[in-house]
Amino acid sequence: MCAAQKSAFVVGGGVIGLASAFRLAQRGAAVTLFDPNPGKGATWAAAGMIAPVAEIGPGEHENYQLQAGALAAWRDVAADLRQLTGETLTIVQHGTLLVGWDGSDxxxxxxxAQVAGEFGAEPRRxxxxxxxxxxxxxxxRIDEGLLVEGDAWIDPDQAVALLASANELLGVxxxxxSVLNVCDDxxxxxxxxxxxxxxADLGIIATGANALPVGAGTSGQHIVRPVHGITVRVHGIDRSAQPMIRSFVRGSTVYMVSRPGGYNVLGASSEERGETGAQVGEMQxxxxxxxDVVPALETATVxxxxxxNRPASENLQPFFEVLHGGRWAWSSGHFRHGVTLAPLAALEAVRFMERV
Ligand SMILES: Cc1cc2nc3c(=O)[nH]c(=O)nc-3n(C[C@H](O)[C@H](O)[C@H](O)COP(=O)(O)OP(=O)(O)OC[C@H]3O[C@@H](n4cnc5c(N)ncnc54)[C@H](O)[C@@H]3O)c2cc1C
Structure with missing residues (x-):
């Protein structure tokens, strides 16, 4: 049977599920996407940074290499979305300015800088x-920093809206x-x-940090836990022509993604719990x-x-796991980088469909 004749389920309509449905439908599959509230999971909270270098963490070399191809993959998606919908997904590549608040930071x-150098990245002073x-x-009090030139951002709301429109045009x-139960023969x-x-012929489960439908969980090798986070959106200064700011502050990190018109996304908290609300303390x-880093925000409006909830696997790496039976696959574990990695996860879904 050729790929064009296959039917596919996508369970979960966050950025991973929407992008997967898009690529599967483009390859000719008859796709059904299930989600009670598409685009309103972790994807809703995300700042939209595609920042493989600024997000570097010790020991995350594999993830860094994966992410290094993400921006080009998003540009491919953007070109295809434009062709289909006539709309342009805005991708802004002004880099990241990385700074430290005090001496320790x-x-x-x-x-x-040292770890980035070991990874082959060369931020500029x-x-x-x-x-x-x-x-x-x-x-x-901050007069110097590192400029990470390749980093970019997209607006996840726009990406979700364009993917949804394209999917509709492709007949998804x-x-x-919600899918309560899955099984296969x-x-x-x-x-x-x-x-x-x-x-259907095959199915992708892209439910983020949420529990798997009954029937899928028992066969998965991976464990995904929710890592809660918030972004606060404020209207004020317009730094959209400048790099994103990322700062160490008292050992933590804070970032600011500035979109045109003075809309800024401030992020992000990171806590080992799974909730959908924002606590006063984490917001404070x-x-x-x-x-502390950008005092010009003093008069910004919230x-x-x-x-x-970020979907975190046991080793913090994303995975695409074919489940027992071979016709369901689980695409998750994208943790802090699901927006970045969505076009690559979608290509995994296509490869899976071609194999089934
Ligand atoms: C505060 C914050 C900031 C972030 N910033 C960035 C960033 O700048 N860059 C970046 O790359 N990543 C960022 N991330 C990470 C990114 O948001 C996630 O990795 C990504 O959104 C995961 O996408 P997903 O589609 O797997 O999950 P989700 O977006 O959570 O989508 C899962 C979907 O599955 C649906 N669902 C669940 N169960 C079922 C079911 N049984 N049946 C049907 N549907 C179901 C839900 O309704 C939901 O819509 C951030 C995350 C957070 C929390």
Whole structure:
């Protein structure tokens, strides 16, 4: 059977599920996507950074290498979305300015430079004196930093909206219900919602940090836990022509992604729990850190706070696991990088479909 004749389920309509449905439908599959509330999971809270270098962590070499191809993959998706929908997904590549708040934080910046160098990345040293615009709004106590030039951002809301429109144009059926149960036999997969049972040739489960539908969990090798985080969106200074800011503050990190028109995403808390609300304390710490680094935010207006649960695997690496039976696959573990990695996860889904 050729790929063009296959039918596929995608369970979960976050950025991973939407991008997977898009690529599967583009390859000719008849796709049904299930989600009671598409785009409102972790994807809703994400800042949208595609920042493989600035996000480097010791021991995450494999993940860094994977992410290094993500921006090009997003550009491919953007070109295809434009062709289909006529709309342009905005990708802004002004890099990241990495700074440290106090002496200890500046030592963390130095350690970062060393780790980045070991990964083959070469952030450039910049000074306020020679690049004053880059430090616009940043506290006067910070006069130097590292510029990570390749980093970019997209607006996840726009990505979700464009993927959903493209999916509609490609004939993807959306069932606005949770899948409660999945099963398979030698030739088919089945998905059961509260009102119906559906059948297809194969299925992708992309439920993020949420529990798997009954019938899938028992065969998975991986464990995914939720790591809660919030972003606070404020309207104020416009640094959209400048790099994103990322700062170590008292050992933690805070970042600011500035979109045109003065809309800024401040992020992000990171806590080992799974909740959808924002706690006052975590919001206070995030705003305190952001204000310390960018005092120009003092008069910004809070627009909203968004919370989500990052899907973290046991080794913090993303995975695409073919489940027992071979017709269901589980695409998760994208943790802090699911927006970045979505086009690559979608290509995994296509490879899986070609094998089934
Ligand atoms: C505060 C914060 C900031 C972040 N910033 C960034 C960033 O700047 N860059 C980046 O790359 N990543 C970022 N991330 C990480 C990124 O958001 C996640 O890795 C990514 O959104 C995971 O996508 P997903 O589609 O797997 O999960 P989700 O977006 O959570 O989507 C899962 C979907 O599955 C649906 N679902 C669940 N169970 C079922 C079921 N049984 N049946 C049907 N549907 C179901 C849910 O309704 C949901 O819509 C951030 C995350 C957080 C929390």
């Amino acid at each position: 500046r030592r963390l910046v130095e350690q970062f 910049v000074r306020r004196e020679t690049s004053p615009d880059m430090f616009d709004g940043v506290t006067g 059926t959306v069932v606005y219900q 030698e030739a088919h997969v089945k998905a059961t919602t509260e009102s119906d049972t559906f059948g 710490r995030l705003l305190r850190d952001a204000l 627009v909203e706070t968004r919370a989500g």
